[in-house]
Amino acid sequence: MNNFIIVSGPTGVGKTDFVDRLYSVLAHPYEIINADVGQLYEPLTIGTAKPLYKDSAIPHHLFDVLKAPTSYTVSQWREQVVSIMHSLWERNVIPVIVGGSSFYISSLFFPPMAASPEQQLPVSWQNKSSLDLWQELDTIDTERARLLHPQDRYRIERALSLWYTQGKKPSECIPVFLAPGTCHFYYLTRDVADLYTRINERVLIMLEQGWIEEVRSLDDHWKQFLLEKKLIGYPDIVKYIAAGEDSVRDELEAVISQKTRNYAKRQLIFWRMLKKKLENHDPHGNFIKKIVELNLTGEGDNGSILEQLIDDSVLFKSF
Template sequence: MKEKIIVIVGPTAVGKTSLGIQLAKALDGEVINGDSMQVYKQLDIGTAKVTEEEAKGITHHLIDIKQPDEPYTVADFKADATKKIKDISSRGKVPIVVGGTGLYIESLLYNVSHGGKAEPNDQFREEMQQIVDEQGRDYLHQLLREKDSSAADSIHKNNVRRVIRALEVIHETGELFSDFQSERQLEPVFDAFIIGLTTDRDVLYKRINERVENMIDNGLVDEAKLLYHTVPKDSQSTKGIGYKEFFPYFETKQEWDETVALVKQHSRNYAKRQLTWFRNRFDVDLWVDLVADSKQLEEVIEIGRKHLESD
């Protein structure tokens, strides 16, 4: 029998954390983090990490499990989250996976490795980064297109880390990165009920802008400084939106207003990509707009309960 789980996905600033807690309270569940940045200790504000007060006693897993200079891969998440699901289920509680990192959720639900069989090759990555520095992102993306056009079609040129990873997989395994993408199982590994949160685009963008302002007021810049001064610049944690935009500001290469505007812009762009990802690659069982109508919460809880009780 597949373990029954609930999964909450959607763009940033749409209320995933809150819904996860409310469902966990109503259905006797525990939350498993599905956000790639919340695994890092000390990065609380910029990752919108749940506070003890917000958690209301609900147990949250896979938060604060890595130092900012440590890597954490899709394969790591897949293995860790699978263990947590089995543990939570064995104790008679409901695993509730909450997050906006599409690669993480897809790897967990559909057993996709995303090239996880290829070990990291630091020398190769440095060589590729040097190509970017000297010849630009377009040139690197063209290299990928020549080797694997399908992968190039699916990875934006600005996602340099992902382009390098695709090239690295090809280099290390001799197989196309896109072949790993096509290994996705048709049926989810778990008996998952997937809830997608969404809202009107203008409303969402306003919420994102306000969230950025609140993060700055609450100490986001201090977290960015911590990364800038203590963590190697090629670390995964330094690539997070809300942190990397401040680095040119610290180097006096960028004005404050431009920096804040970039954080907001990149956050909005990310939210758009998240929505596209979840709409195109996931069989979401229920799309709901709790921002516009919070009264739908009771209906969402009831639908979730029916899923858990179904054969």
């Protein structure tokens, strides 16, 4: 049977540490597949909290695969991931998909609608800001708009295209459930105060590790790409560098921390909706063998979460 594991959760929750603990409980060989959009890009390491995968005994896939500042669609990611999953299954290896990019995770179960050739973007949109387009979407489909960041231009344009070319509200489109295999889904959470404290501390650590210098070393093409891509923190650092001596580092830290906390909040909202959709589309657990939310607050190295993983590992022996 083609089984796979997903480990997801909001930014800063501790996904990397959790996956490291799988090594001690899984009796079956496994390899890790990246589901974090920022970690696809080779030059972006500190600000994406990229794991030290090159030093790991476990093979990792889809890290540092993009050398140039170019976009990578959800469809492209899903196609590559499914291909990797099948190659691992042929070797009797469990794919473990790790990351917090919500639309990537969702696409494994609900493949994105293919863009039709006639879905050309109106020229007038080029003269509108991302916020203007988001507000337009909000008047059409508030439910969809509230799941998108006002600067997420790619998904905003995609949603508007669906409305204007097919007359369908994106939130009302019936998703096609097409899971690539049987999934054991672990979604990691923490108490809000705990999560926000971790986020604030992580932003500070990243800045101390040289996040600003990482961005400063990039050429202008990368910096422009980061302004458009809106990966958390990177656009703010690009602007900070451009402002020169007048910039205040403490303000930068506060802004990035706030935006990261807001992002984590959106991730949690998306997770609750995805969990409900998965349970509705697979009520008997034919494809979603396990879907569970694990609160890591108060967990040490030997807490009940690890005990649950040990119990679950019995399932994986039959993979």
